[in-house]
Amino acid sequence: MRVLPYGSRAVLAEVDSLERVYGLVAALRREALEGVTELIPAARTVLVRFDPDVISGPALATWLRRRRPRPLAWGSDLTVELPVVYDGPDLPEVAALTSLEPAEVMERHLKGRYVVAFCGFAPGFGYLVGGDPALRVPRRDTPRSQVPAGAVALAGEYTGVYPRAMPGGWQLIGRSEAALWDAQRDPPALLSPGTQVVFVPETAR
């Protein structure tokens, strides 16, 4: 594991797989180190925020370097169904990039058994993994200044659903009416790390 400097209130711990990210998060939660204020798991890293009045950066880095996080399978028992209509503006582009027919893109996307690897970008935005590797496409060269709320999108190994209208560079293949984020709801986020997700055709509901 590499521990990278990140200002005076955080360090970035880097491991070689998402499963080891989960292993490290589990270890950090178990040990409940005093002075650690927040953990932000991502694809290959855990951002560890700390209070420098309680624990020093070097002491935290040393503690982290001594960990040997084991790979851990993630997944809560919670499965969320997201209704989707495949009419995104980038569906033809995704079909061209993957040498598939648009109907095959839809079919393969529906077959995925997804899990929320981590959240970020915006409240309620989950990075979903577990999709068909044939659907890996790069981000758009020029991001859109406004992506509509509910847009179902692809980028790299991830699929995601925009919780609100915002700028974004992912390829838009469809839309969902699911309320991914509602600050008045408890919990406000429909998806959190570990949540399992399946997409279902809107008309089938």
Next chain:
Amino acid sequence: MTPGAGAVEVMRPGPFATIQDLGRTGYAAVGVPLSGAADLRSFALANALVGNMPTAAAIEATFGGLELRAHTSVVMAVTGAPCLVTIDGSAASFGAALSVDAGAVVQVGSPRRGLRTYLAVHGGVDVPAVLGSRSTDVLAGIGPPALGRGSILPVGDVTDGAVDPPIVHPVPADLTLLVQPGPRLDWFADNAIDLLCAGPYTVLMESNRVALRLHGPALPRRRDDELPPEGLVRGAIQVPPDGRPVLFLADHPVTGGYPVLAVVDEEDQWLAAQARPGRPISFRARA
């Protein structure tokens, strides 16, 4: 609003004003940014001057222009980007506790330098908290709406018994920020930090509470592959493929997908929040 509690009314919000406090912690794992006052130092000073706890919420005015009417007698303080302050048309002190009678009108002019001015009220602004904070997050769209004409702001009771003599830090005319190497230094050419420090950089108009976008020398990368998304911090200087640095402020997203070259020292982060669009900003490396 509890009976007998104070209130102030927004007569004019100026170009853009929001309520801010120390921000939201504990929701990063579901993608909620920290948010909070952009210039935490001037914000803390405003609260200290009126005897509030550090957690009390205050007004953050961008480019001044704020006009308030006190419904009840209140104690206020104005800090950050220096502005002319008047009470019923008479000049009042900037950076000091002010007694404002019920019915009096407080005006905050345009800042002579800097960008964000803070106005704290003894007791704190008591609008409803969202996920534990009264901060407006412009990226996430969480928290109270931006102030509008006619907004009524209830005054709370987030006060502190003892007041330490606060230290006033005037906003300097020239902004030079100390930086330290960031987590992805090895993604950049050897001279990237030198180029950042040599500048010159100008703050672009599309800057906001999320980030300062800078115009100036492109910072060359050593690697062109895509970085998997990873956590961001306030003060992180991220470099997208075009090489133009983006310096993250209070409402930065929880994660970002481009490498972070450097991080602004915590001591200098308040200065980044005072950088005006169209004005120069410079950097120096920690020795």
